[in-house]
Amino acid sequence: MDEISAGFIRAIQLIITLNPEVVEITVRSLSISLTSVLIASLVDIPIGGLIEFHDFRGKRALINLIQTFYSIPTVTVGLLVYLLLSRSGPLGGMGLLFSPAGMVIGQTVLITPIMIGLTISALRGVSVQIEETALSMGATNLQVIFTIMKEARVAVVATVLLGFGRALSEVGVAMMIGGNIRGYTRVLTTAISLETSMGDLDLAMALGIILISISLVVNLALNRVQGR
Amino acid sequence: MVLIEIRGLFKSFGLSEILRGINLDVEEGRVLALIGPTGSGKTTLLRLIDLLDKPTEGNIFFNGYDICYLSSKEKLKIRRKMGMVFQKPVMFSASVYENVSYGLKVRGKGNSRLEIQRALEEVGLSGYESRDAATLSGGEMQRIALARAMVINPEVLLLDEPTANLDLRSAYAVDELIKRLANCGRTVIMASHNMTECRKLANKVAVLVDGRITRTGKPEEILTEPELYVNSISGQPFLESI
Numbered sequence: 365m366d367e368i369s370a371g372f373i374r375a376i377q378l379i380i381t382l383n384p385e386v387v388e389i390t391v392r393s394l395s396i397s398l399t400s401v402l403i404a405s406l407v408d409i410p411i412g413g414l415i416e417f418h419d420f421r422g423k424r425a426l427i428n429l430i431q432t433f434y435s436i437p438t439v440t441v442g443l444l445v446y447l448l449l450s451r452s453g454p455l456g457g458m459g460l461l462f463s464p465a466g467m468v469i470g471q472t473v474l475i476t477p478i479m480i481g482l483t484i485s486a487l488r489g490v491s492v493q494i495e496e497t498a499l500s501m502g503a504t505n506l507q508v509i510f511t512i513m514k515e516a517r518v519a520v521v522a523t524v525l526l527g528f529g530r531a532l533s534e535v536g537v538a539m540m541i542g543g544n545i546r547g548y549t550r551v552l553t554t555a556i557s558l559e560t561s562m563g564d565l566d567l568a569m570a571l572g573i574i575l576i577s578i579s580l581v582v583n584l585a586l587n588r589v590q591g592r
Numbered sequence: 593m594v595l596i597e598i599r600g601l602f603k604s605f606g607l608s609e610i611l612r613g614i615n616l617d618v619e620e621g622r623v624l625a626l627i628g629p630t631g632s633g634k635t636t637l638l639r640l641i642d643l644l645d646k647p648t649e650g651n652i653f654f655n656g657y658d659i660c661y662l663s664s665k666e667k668l669k670i671r672r673k674m675g676m677v678f679q680k681p682v683m684f685s686a687s688v689y690e691n692v693s694y695g696l697k698v699r700g701k702g703n704s705r706l707e708i709q710r711a712l713e714e715v716g717l718s719g720y721e722s723r724d725a726a727t728l729s730g731g732e733m734q735r736i737a738l739a740r741a742m743v744i745n746p747e748v749l750l751l752d753e754p755t756a757n758l759d760l761r762s763a764y765a766v767d768e769l770i771k772r773l774a775n776c777g778r779t780v781i782m783a784s785h786n787m788t789e790c791r792k793l794a795n796k797v798a799v800l801v802d803g804r805i806t807r808t809g810k811p812e813e814i815l816t817e818p819e820l821y822v823n824s825i826s827g828q829p830f831l832e833s834i
Contacts, residue, residue, distance in 0.1 A: 500674075500675070501695040501740065502698055504668060504698070514684075514685075
């Protein structure tokens with residue numbers, strides 16, 4: 365118990381003194397996850413809109429499939445992206461395996477189902493009367509879509525925050541695609557895993573506290589957004 | 593001059609036939625009141641005129657043009673000549689100003705502060721511009737919805753029971769507003785349960801029962817018929833006399 369409390373104190377010291385390794389890993393984690401969420405938002409929110417605003421055969425089945433992938437194990441996505449980026453894979457020539465760019469691709473793929481699915485739910489949550497009011501006021505189809513998007517903005521922002529949380533806290537993709545290379549692809553989750561296995565609990569705890577703090581901030585932001 | 597001609601209009605939802613062969617003329621600059629029991633098809637008829645739904649059969653002519661089977665671009669042109677106020681209007685999650693200016697904005701008319709202020713004055717809600725529309729009372733929302741429809745200066749106003757669910761004071765304010773619009777020569781089609789309102793505002797009354805127009809005529813002729821006050825299905829009165 366003493367060892368744990370002493371480790372906790374040393375972990376706090378590492379954070380307060382802005383230990384270069386802690387800062388570097390945190391910044392890398394945030395930049396990779398934020399980039400993934402940005403790309404996923406730009407791609408997945410319009411795809412969610414396209415699915416919601418168009419009627420086509422198999423729409424319900426597609427949405428069910430997307431929802432099934434919400435809980436896809438991260439190592440499965442890691443394996444899929446690994447196969448794509450490995451030297452013998454279709455994107456092998458780009459040399460993205462064991463690089464931050466590869467990790468961004470992996471995390472983007474990982475959060476895509478949840479981002480598309482929750483965007484659809486967010487848009488579906490807007491009353492049909494809003495759509496009809498916009499139409500009756502003379503809005504074009506595109507203006508109606510923008511109006512619905514605007515009405516659903518709170519739920520869409522919540523979707524983005526949830527996507528960020530999932531990207532930041534996953535370990536499977538980061539480990540398999542990034543390779544946990546020190547100073548290059550090591551992020552919060554992979555570093556915690558490695559440092560724990562090596563017995564360096566101070567650093568692991570410091571990184572864990574940071575990860576939980578970020579999650580807490582995301583959660584507070586989510587509650588604030590949803591409370592509006 | 594007849595602005596809207598409705599001929600042989602049918603509308604079904606699945607197996608349920610809501611409108612069964614409606615024939616109706618709406619004259620320009622006149623107020624037509626559609627009266628009938630709940631479920632008789634008044635709202636469906638208004639929605640078809642506003643092109644929010646497609647008829648199962650039949651035609652609606654606007655200025656002589658059949659508007660039922662147009663492309664979405666042509667539909668938009670026609671819809672922009674009309675303004676509709678729903679029975680339970682919804683507000684966009686925005687300020688009153690943004691709600692009232694919506695119709696102008698989607699038409700690309702940006703600088704419209706004066707028009708918005710005038711519309712709010714008309715409905716007795718000046719100074720409400722910055723208020724959050726979601727926090728308004730039912731009566732205020734109804735009046736904002738009217739202002740929102742009026743500000744686009746439509747040729748035809750479609751009003752679905754504009755004073756239902758309103759207290760007497762708000763209902764009076766809305767009635768007065770419709771009266772002013774009618775006096776300005778605006779064509780108004782309004783669904784109503786309220787006899788006093790119909791008598792006060794309408795130039796013509798059409799009685800809709802079970803998806804059919806059973807009678808049309810001047811309010812003073814139609815609204816004095818005692819059988820009107822008895823719903824053909826339930827035996828309950830369907831017109832309120834205040």
